[in-house]
Amino acid sequence: MTTVLAPELVLDADGPRRGLAVTVDPATGLITDVGTATEGALALPGRVLMPGVANVHSHAFQRDLRGVVERAAPEGRDDFWTWRTAMYDLAGRLDPDGIEDVARRAYREMRSAGFTSVGEFHYVHHRPDGTPYDDPNELAMRVIAAAEAEGMRIVLLLVAYARAGAGRPAEPGQRRFCDPDVATYLARLDDLRRRTVDRTLVRVGAAPHSVRAVPADWLEAIAAHCAAHGLPLHIHACEQRREIEECLAEHGVRPVELLRRTGALGPRTVIVHGTHADAHEMDLLARAGATVCACPATEADLGDGYVPAEELHRRGVPMAVGTDANGRIDPFAELRELELIARRTAERRNVLVAPGEEGPTPGLLRSAWRHGPAALGLPEGRIAPGAPADLIAVDLTHDRIAGVADEHLAAAIVFTGGPELVRETWIGGRA
Numbered sequence: 398m399t400t401v402l403a404p405e406l407v408l409d410a411d412g413p414r415r416g417l418a419v420t421v422d423p424a425t426g427l428i429t430d431v432g433t434a435t436e437g438a439l440a441l442p443g444r445v446l447m448p449g450v451a452n453v454h455s456h457a458f459q460r461d462l463r464g465v466v467e468r469a470a471p472e473g474r475d476d477f478w479t480w481r482t483a484m485y486d487l488a489g490r491l492d493p494d495g496i497e498d499v500a501r502r503a504y505r506e507m508r509s510a511g512f513t514s515v516g517e518f519h520y521v522h523h524r525p526d527g528t529p530y531d532d533p534n535e536l537a538m539r540v541i542a543a544a545e546a547e548g549m550r551i552v553l554l555l556v557a558y559a560r561a562g563a564g565r566p567a568e569p570g571q572r573r574f575c576d577p578d579v580a581t582y583l584a585r586l587d588d589l590r591r592r593t594v595d596r597t598l599v600r601v602g603a604a605p606h607s608v609r610a611v612p613a614d615w616l617e618a619i620a621a622h623c624a625a626h627g628l629p630l631h632i633h634a635c636e637q638r639r640e641i642e643e644c645l646a647e648h649g650v651r652p653v654e655l656l657r658r659t660g661a662l663g664p665r666t667v668i669v670h671g672t673h674a675d676a677h678e679m680d681l682l683a684r685a686g687a688t689v690c691a692c693p694a695t696e697a698d699l700g701d702g703y704v705p706a707e708e709l710h711r712r713g714v715p716m717a718v719g720t721d722a723n724g725r726i727d728p729f730a731e732l733r734e735l736e737l738i739a740r741r742t743a744e745r746r747n748v749l750v751a752p753g754e755e756g757p758t759p760g761l762l763r764s765a766w767r768h769g770p771a772a773l774g775l776p777e778g779r780i781a782p783g784a785p786a787d788l789i790a791v792d793l794t795h796d797r798i799a800g801v802a803d804e805h806l807a808a809a810i811v812f813t814g815g816p817e818l819v820r821e822t823w824i825g826g827r828a
């Protein structure tokens with residue numbers, strides 16, 4: 398049963414347009430028609446209908462660290478590594494029901510905030526002592542069930558994890574994440590792919606956790622598997638200086654160079670963070686057509702540093718955004734931070750501007766609608782027949798954007814918007 402949506406405005410990469418009605422079909426999950434409103438259409442006065450935003454990097458369970466991690470460590474330096482200890486404590490306590498519950502809360506919030514797809518970088522796999530559940534994909538399936546229950550489109554990025562670091566076995570807090578060998582991991586990935594192939598909101602990808610947590614031969618095997626099956630390959634890289642130093646010590650090259658050497662750097666590769674990538678690594682990313690997923694709110698919270706947004710932009714490296722630790726879930730804030738980081742760094746305004754464009758907004762919306770979905774192996778968000786019916790309705794009467802002229806609306810939403818502007822969502826054509 399199709400629904401005809403008749404908003405005041407539609408907005409996509411072609412700009413704002415008035416007087417259009419958009420037909421969505423939950424059977425196919427697609428927009429089937431864009432035309433003039435007819436009788437029986439669902440009127441959405443005071444709304445602008447636009448494609449939703451892709452959330453390319455999430456760890457849903459970390460939402461439960463809210464507030465918990467905002468106390469200074471009792472002694473010594475408080476940074477990513479002390480935060481990680483608190484995160485491991487939480488990960489160690491979760492059971493299957495707890496995982497599903499927190500994932501539902503995270504996905505419900507994402508959906509109401511304006512995200513219509515999520516790349517869930519899922520790494521809590523096994524019992525606290527590291528032994529698999531009767532179903533070795535129990536927890537991944539619970540996370541998928543949570544997304545389906547909330548109507549959220551999910552790409553489950555199954556994490557491969559082998560060790561604490563070069564020559565160091567997994568620490569007790571990491572046992573839940575680990576598989577004994579890469580063949581066991583790939584068998585779980587295959588199993589998950591087979592079990593979800595008919596689920597309309599679900600896809601699967603591979604995610605070697607980081608160059609620290611897997612050895613080079615795992616990267617080679619996972620890259621070959623992704624190439625054979627056309628799967629996205631996501632990996633944390635260049636997030637922390639220590640990670641780069643350890644990579645140089647073990648392999649004699651930096652993380653992105655190691656990815657290239659192992660065949661893991663290509664157009665389906667997504668580097669999460671890239672904070673400390675150097676010029677050569679950024680050249681490699683550009684040449685490979687790989688995407689960088691920045692998570693500005695989390696990177697700020699963890700004291701990671703800044704994504705080198707202008708340097709990546711100048712090289713034409715596609716950027717996407719993610720909410721990562723989910724301390725705050727706000728698609729517009731993540732998007733505008735790409736530009737605001739570039740401004741703080743360059744001490745200039747309107748930095749991420751593509752040739753022929755007036756400002757950064759079209760590029761930021763490409764991150765939301767094209768590069769983000771592409772990073773997850775999903776089609777581009779557009780208001781056009783055949784595009785996914787993953788749409789959000791933003792409130793034009795909200796104090797934040799009331800009175801903004803049509804021509805400035807996209808920029809106003811990106812630069813001042815927040816979850817409170819989003820009134821309705823459709824994912825796969827379902828409200």
Ligand SMILES: [Zn+2]
Nearest residue numbers: 518633669721
């Ligand atoms: Zn992450």
